[in-house]
Amino acid sequence: MLAAPVSAPAQQRSEQDMVFENRQQGRVMPLRSIERRVVTQMRGYDYLGNPIYFESSNTYRMTFxxxxQVIRVEVDARSGRIRNRSDR
Incomplete structure (x- = not known):
């Protein structure tokens, strides 16, 4: 028997639950705080939104x-610090 594909909203909800739990436990800063901090550091770049959370590394990937030129920025979800940028 084949399993039905999981719809995008169900997958997104799962990611939201994961982030919420990690935030409640103090492992993740609020996303809006991270976005404000990183967007300020990335002056001259357009933020494309839609960040992706990676629980295994506790990072967000933000796209500018x-x-x-598309630049991907890896951000520490606990501190909001930029760890890596694809244009360096």
């Missing part, structure tokens, strides 16, 4: 664009 400048002059047609």
């Amino acid at each position: 664009m400048r002059d047609g």
Whole structure:
């Protein structure tokens, strides 16, 4: 018997639950706080939104664009610090 595919909203809800639990336990800063901090540091870049949370590394991947180039930024979800950028 084949399992029915999981719809996008169900997958998204699962990620939201994961982030909520980690936030309640103090392992993750609020996303809006992280976005404010990182967007300020990325002056001159357009923030494309839709960050992705990776529980295994406790990071967010945020996507920016400048002059047609896409830049992915890996951010520590606990501290809000940039760990890595794809344009370096």
